[in-house]
Amino acid sequence: MEPIENVALSYHRGFGLVRTAVASVLRSYSEGYTRAQIEAESKLGPDQFTAAAIYCERSGLTIQGKLTDFGLTVAENDATLSESTTQWAMHYFLSNPALNSPNYWAMLTLNGLPLLGQLSQARISEDIVNYAQEVSGWQPSDRTVKSGATAYLATYAKEEGLGSLGILEEAEGRSQYTVRQPRALSVGSFACLLADYWQRHWPDRADVLLEQVTQGELARVLLLSENKVNDLLGSLAAPDMALVKRQRKHLPYQIIRQPSLDVTTIWQTHLYR
Template sequence: MADRFAISFHETFSLSRPSLAPILENAKRKGALNRQFFVETSLGTNYQKAMPRYAFRSGLLDKRNHLTVFGRYAADFDPTLDKPATQWLLHYHLAAPHGPTAFWHHLVRKRFLPGNTFTTDDLTADLTGFLSDTAGKAPAPRSIRSTVTIFTGTYLKMDGLRQIGLLEESGSNTYRVPAANSPPLWSVGYALAEYWHAHYGERLTINLDDLTQGDFAAVFLLGEEGLTQLLIQLKQEGMLDLYRIARPYQVVLLQPSLEYALQKMYQM
């Protein structure tokens, strides 16, 4: 099992969608990512280490290098990972609070607020403090700086997640979170089902505030009103129900299947 507090998985490379694509193709063709992939691929040695780890941490592969449900649908319907909805889910899995990359969630939760600006030094201090508090010690400053670079690079590079517009440069070593783009409806639908399963298991009903005022909304850079509007749309689509007569308002998940949302997302 991957160490949730490890930061060296990236081998100094940001996430690269063109490098994840052959991993998806190999895992689809072979049933799981296998050793032959590393013989056939043109990826360099460190890339061969980093990109499968990204595939796992971004929700495409499971711990045994098999395609996840999301990975299987992406391989079938978006093998180049170009669609915005797919890229939002790569971001979601990297930043999910229960995911395998704890520091990613911490940095997104703290800094990715629409209109917020911050610097490389801010992220370095955030990451150092987070690892000191949660893992008991922080890695060497060089490793911290490298991780900050790959984190920002993932959202700034065109072969990463720049298309979904979560981060932009506003000066030397300074970044700005632009006004939030509303994520595609069914990427939120899939993420809701995945988040619900991870945090609430088989529960049928939860408080609306648990979603709109907590980690789930924050990962999508949504305020209470923005997420509520998307949930209303998902209600209209039959995925959930909302009870807003008296507080605490309730959400009922009617369609907990990840495949249900993915079929809608890829318009099957």
Template sequence: MAMEKKLAINFHETFSLSRDSIRQILEIAKNEKLSKELLARTSLGTNYQKAMPKYAFRAGLLDQRNKLTSFGRFVAQYDPAMSHPSTQWLIHYHLAKPHSPTAFWSHLVIKRFIPGNTFTNEDLANDITKFLQEHADNIHSTRSIRSTTTVFIGTYLKQDGLGNLRLLQEQAANTYLVLIPETPSKWVIGCALVEYWGVHYKGRLTINLDDLIEKKFAGVFLLGEERLTDLLLQLKQEGMIDLYRISRPYQIVLLQPDCEYVLQKIYHI
């Protein structure tokens, strides 16, 4: 994806992520190609029809041609309401991963989503402004940036978004606390690891555990080294990876690089 598209911030049409709206998008994509005519038959308003396919793409559910990904197919069939915590964690991962189609989202999560941290709308607006100044040539209005901060926060507070993950809590007007969430399942980490490995380490037999910590993989899930290592040891017991911890740098070997294998585990297929 071109860098200018990754730096776009207005894809949301001023709406936070809505799982029920995306459900309607996936229902169409299961059987037919998305089109304006088919989207018009949903209960979604005009701007929702524009925004929610873009969210579904950024959430890893649709590819660039608006066709279901492997993750999207499993969700559409086995968890259409996207109520399963693992589904919501993977949606969050795809939105916030370092190679996210929407770069500012990853930047905000990595910088601000540290358990115990507090921040305000103004902090996020400043973060986005500085990020765009450093990476983009185009100038966004103050109104557009403020709208984007509201959308970002709303995605993590609203029950129809990712509020059930309990990553954020509103402390006072426009002030938010980053919580210590329930640890994602080992299979969520496994699925994310397969995707991350394919992008950053394709063709590699081993990587350093430190790479997953220093290069922001662990931070997406609000995990420190100890909790991440515990989940990786669980994946080792399942035969998905091997983990060598004789001496640093600790080495990870990916034994099962098939995302569908992990999705079957998540949805008990």
């Protein structure tokens, strides 16, 4: 692999995602304030504010100070970011390898979370170092690596972050974490995330191989088994949703996108359905 730009390991300033802080930034953006205005009025410290503002963007809620379609829907329906539906989508945007590449967060999700078992901060730190060296030939400092590991683990282990998804559980006082079977992803959430993923990866395709969805990167990012993805696709293919069709009469099996699986409208129509 050719070396590329350094991996961004400290954009979060070492803080895990704190939903109250991110929600505050989102609310201010929705009211038309600029980042400078929000920062001037914020009660957060400078580093905490920077982390919250960047998490707001990296979790798909804003882009260049404007609310995305996802962010607009969240601002209208879940301003406190407390719904698991919202949090799964935030996790998806944080962990999508196609976004903010090279994305160390995505690497950690894809390599560590699908395997139920134990994770340690030392293991996460080692993975970060190896990734930075692989993609950019960069040897980050111990402090930078620790910051990146702490932010990732705190986000999924603490209730103030995305802890209610049930992905990680911290073993008290040991810097050890157990990867759990997480809280279920709703059909509406999956519909929105499939639409977004499809548009990013197969924008000119009306059909893809079934295994590209059931066994591919999207399923791994969302920590879904092949059987669970098939169940969700069955719901999307049902007459009351009709977002996809499944071709399973002859090989290779395919998923066919319907016009209603439209990323520009589906957030409003299906996220909190």
